[in-house]
Amino acid sequence: MRTEQPKMIALSDYRLPDYLIDETHLTFELHESYALVHARLLMQRNPGLDESLPPLVLDGQQLELVDIELDGRQLSVVEYSLTDSHLQIQPAKHQFELSTTVRIEPQNNTALEGLYKSSGMFCTQCEAEGFRKITYYLDRPDVMSRFTTTIHAEKHRYPILLSNGNPIAEGEDENGRHWVTWEDPFKKPAYLFAVVAGDLWCVEDSFTTMSGRDVALRIYVEPENIDKCQHAMNSLKNSMRWDEEVYGREYDLDIFMIVAVNDFNMGAMENKGLNIFNSSCVLAKAETATDAAHQRVEGVVAHEYFHNWSGNRVTCRDWFQLSLKEGFTVFRDSEFSADMNSRVVKRIEDVAYLRTHQFAEDAGPMAHPVRPAQYMEISNFYTLTIYEKGAEVVRMLHTLLGAETFRKGSDLYFERHDGQAVTCDDFIAAMESVSGMDLTQFKRWYSQAGTPELQVSDSYDAATQTYQLTVKQSCPDTPGQTDKQPFVIPLSMALLSKQGTELPLQLQGESVATEGERVLSVTQAEQTFTFINVAEQPLPSLLRGFSAPVELRYDYSRDDLLFLLQHDTDGFNRWEAGQQLALQVIEEVVGQIYETDEPMLDMRLIEVFEALLAQEDLNPAMLAEFLALPSTGYIIEQYVQADPLAIHQAREYVSNQLAFALKEPMLARYQALRKVSLDTPYVAQASDFARRRLQNMLLAYLMRTQDLEIMDACIDQFGIADNMTERLAGLACLVNSPFSDEAEKALESFAERFENDPLVMDQWFSVQAAAGLPGGLERVQHLLNHPAFSIKNPNKVRALVGAFSTQNTANFHAADGSGYAFLADKVIKLDALNPQMAARMISPLTRWQRFDLHHQEQMLAQLKRIKNSGDLSADLFEVLEKSLAV
Known part of the structure; x- marks a missing residue:
């Protein structure tokens, strides 16, 4: 067991670095059983501090120091000190040169931080603190340096040698080795450093910037994947053009490179000019990647490219400011994807994910503000709160300021801080400068954790034609934070007439009414907005476009929700009305399950689904969203103590009832869509994505009827589809059906x-891990021994263990606790190999408070078993401590 608790790091303890590194010169000698890293650092005492010369303390982990020199003089062992995490020396002057040589073993690096090998390729991952596993350095984001990197390796094995910036020299060594030198003209922190060495093929294109410069674009992959890069290349070029047009940001180097890596803890990394990607976020073609995978590639390519400005040219001062780059960039890539596809559907997808997962994070033991006040292990704070909620905070600024003013603010931010490491406050200050607004209260979104709740009530006086909207805001306690202060919450709203039209809006004290939608700024714990000249009793359409990441409470009747679903002029709120209607129906069935063996479904849900199916002019993607019931995860989050098995049973019952009641119109629509698919070659574009999405959703409903003719249609779609989207959907439908023989044949x-x-x-x-039929755990355990599975590969772990624990409600939450024990076993094993993955995989168990007492006891038992299993990593230790301290 761990006997020494890792230390907590606090934002309040931030201090400027004692020393800076003006130039970093690195030389890598790569071999099969080891690597030598020679570092020559040109350093100086930080001119922002006093004239004293404190000890220089460099970060370093898992390094074997071979040589150390100060200003060309080799140091004796008494002139420096070494620990497991630091190298300390005493400089004699304000400017000096430090040289070190270290030996490392990339081939044994299963944590995938620093320099490691993936499928025979050398690559790096340095964010957040991986560079200290490469060489001794000031591994913190506010130390920015100009890097020159030379890589030596065997030419036959590693013909491609890459690093940041532009190549400036190359040559041959003895014994069949060669070298390349790269120079990055822009200062960057160590976390943006990258090296790649491998036998790679390249897809090349070019892009002409708005100033007329030609930029070489290269995507490097293993030879067998060379035909899967075009979609990523198209996405890159679209991203570059969009960033110029929407943000005025032009790319700054002569070359932009992407490398696909099979073993990677995250999705991708925005290293300056040399982005390293998880291969799942690069490789896409019709036969092997679904539409969702194509869209993910597009979004991730855009995200990492946009980081060139919002993260690289302007970076974060310290890791507490992580959302400064990530939240802003997620907002940017979301807007890009909305412009490339359907804006409403993209918003629905983002909000559904946020409310199911980030809201759960806010309500759990790992809840933290967008800018945390402290952390134990920084890798645990690459969270949905930092990314998704951080993006919502930026979106609220965009809503409050308006698009034009927000653009002026971003221009000022980049102009002021180009080449600097800054804070969230600097970003807000730029927005204040261009808008004239005081955003002091708004900054509570950065410092207060939790999901705010808006309780809205209203009243209408027909005699005076006044309508009052009263809004109360509150925020639940979160670990370490109570008595939250009011936020600034932009509440986008409209008032709808009995015909569904938007009524003019005129607040008391205003001389002129505005047409349609407007944004109310909710800044107080309780606030009343009085509208005048309201000719009839209206129905409010609230939180349009999900204008703030809050829980909205308004007493809509089911008839109100039906009206909004059919008539609301805001596409998002139409969908939201349908979700709330379905949620009410499912919750009603949950209650009935405890009282009777024969639940009853509210027929109004069937009727409105039937009406939606009959709307031929409705965007297929929107119809698919309307027909999708709230996820089990989202439903669970609506309960104080949820019975996951009862919720799963209720949702299954409602899905089955809809399938049987609407079989004929669903089948007719499916057949029409399927015919178009058969007659149309695969195209990776929004309209085709929409058609296939609706087609596959209808097939999933229809397979619930267990009709043999529909089974044949499913087998036919699986067998002859020219794309993975239709093939995988057919497979999933068979695997989740009682047609076990057909399912096994299809899987084989x-x-x-x-x-x-x-x-x-x-x-x-x-597909198999998520199947909720009996025997799911046994199938997953069997698949662990499949030759294609490796617990050392994060993608495999997410695909099998992650899918089982997050998507398979019936089997993961089995009453005997076997699903929880399985996850605990895998977390223990993972922690010895890859602590980051272990800390992420344990997440489903950390939300034990959300469940009924029986499931709580089962989850807690496994958390305690993990804690007592041995010497835990700091990553996993922190999560367990917080989860068990509640």
Whole structure:
């Protein structure tokens, strides 16, 4: 067991670095059993501090120091000190040169931080604190340096040698080795450093910037994947053009490179000019990647490219400011994807994910503000709060200021801080400067954790034609934070007439009414907005477009929700009305399950679904969203103590009732869509995504009827589809059906066809792991021994263990606790190999408070077993401590 608790790091303890590194010169000698890293650092005492010369303390982990020199003089062992995490020396003057040589073993690096090997390729991952596993350094984001990097390796094994910036020299060594030198003209922190060495093929294109410069674009992959890069290349070029047009940001180097890596803890990394990607976020073609995978590639490519300005040219001063770059960039990539596809559907997708997962994080033991006040292990704070909620905070600024003023603010931010490491306050200050607004209260979004709740009530006086909207805001206690102060909450709203039209809005004290939607700024714990000249009793359409990341409480009747679903002029709120209607119906069935063996479904849900199916002019993607019931995860979050098995049973019952009641119109619509698919070659564009999405959703409903003719149609779609979207949907429908023989045949043929494609096999694992039929855990345990599975590969772990624990409600939450014990076993094993993955995989168990007492006891038992299992990593230790301290 761990005997020494890792230390907590606090934002309040931030201090400027004692020393700066003006230039960093690195030389890598790469070999099969080791690597030597020679570092020459040109350093100076921080001119922002006093004239004293404190000890220089460099970060370093898992390094073997071979040589150390100060200003060309080799140091004796008494002139420096070494610990497991630091190298300390005493400089004699304000400017000096420090040289070190260290030995490391990349081939044994299973944590995938620093320099490691993936499928025979050397690559790096340095964010957040991986560079200290490469060489001794001031590994903090506010130390920015100009890097020159030379890589030596065997030419036959590693013909491609890459690093940040532009190549400036290359040559041959003895014994079949070669070298390349790269120079990055822009200062950057160590976390943005990258090296790649491998036998890679390249897809090349070019982009002409708005100032007329030609930029070489290169995507490097292993040879067998060379035909899966075009979609990523198209996405990159679209991203570059969009960033110029919307933000005025032009790319600054002569070359932009992406490298696909199979073993990667995250999605991708925005290293300056050399982005390293998880291969799942690069490789996409119709036969092997679903539409969702194509959209993910587009979004991630955009995200990492946009970081070139919002993260690289302007970076964060310290890791507490992580959302400064991530929240802003997630907002930017979301807006890009909305422009490339359907804006309303993109917003629905983002909000559904936020409310199911980030709201759960806010309500759990790991809840923290967008800018945390402290952390134990920084890798645990690459969270949905930092990314998704951080993006919502930026979106609220965009809403409050308006698009034009927000753009002026971003321009000023980049102009003021180009080449600097700054804070969230600097970003807000730029917005204040251009808008004239005081955003002091708004900054509570950065410092207060939790999901605010808006309780809204209203009244209408027909005699005076006045309508009052009263809004009360509150925020639940979170670990370490009570008595939250009021936020600034932009509440986008409209008032609808009995015909569904938007009524003019005129607040008391205003001389002129405005047409349609407007944004109310909610700044007080309780606030009343009085509208005058309201000719009839209106129905409010609230939180349009999900204008703030809050829980909205308004006493809509089911008839109100039906009206909004059919008539609201805001597409998001139409969907939201449908979700709330379905939620009420499912919750009603949950209650009935405890009282009777024969639940009753509110027929109004069937009637409105039937009416939606009949609307031929409705965007297929929107119709698919309307027909999708709230996820089990979202429903669970609505309960103080949820019974996951009862919720799963209720949702299954409602889905089945809809399928049987609407079989005929669903089948007619499916057949029409399927015919178009058969007659149309695959295209990766929004309209085709929408058609296939609706087609596959209808097939999933229809397979619930267990009709043999529909089963044949499903097998036909699975067998002859020219794209992975339709093929995988057919497979999933069979695996989740009682047609077990057909399912096994399909699984066998799928695996035989794609056994040599790791990413496709990940989808094969996930389909089986998520199947809620009895015996799910036994199937997953069996798949752990499949040749295509490796617990050392994060994609495999997410595909099998992650899919089981997050998507398979019936089997993961089994009453005997076997699902929880399985996850605990895997977390223990993972922690010895890859602590970051272990800390992320344990998440479903940390939300034990959300469940009924029986499931709580089962989860807590496994958390305690993990804690007592041995010497835990700091990553996992922190999560367990917070989870068990509640």
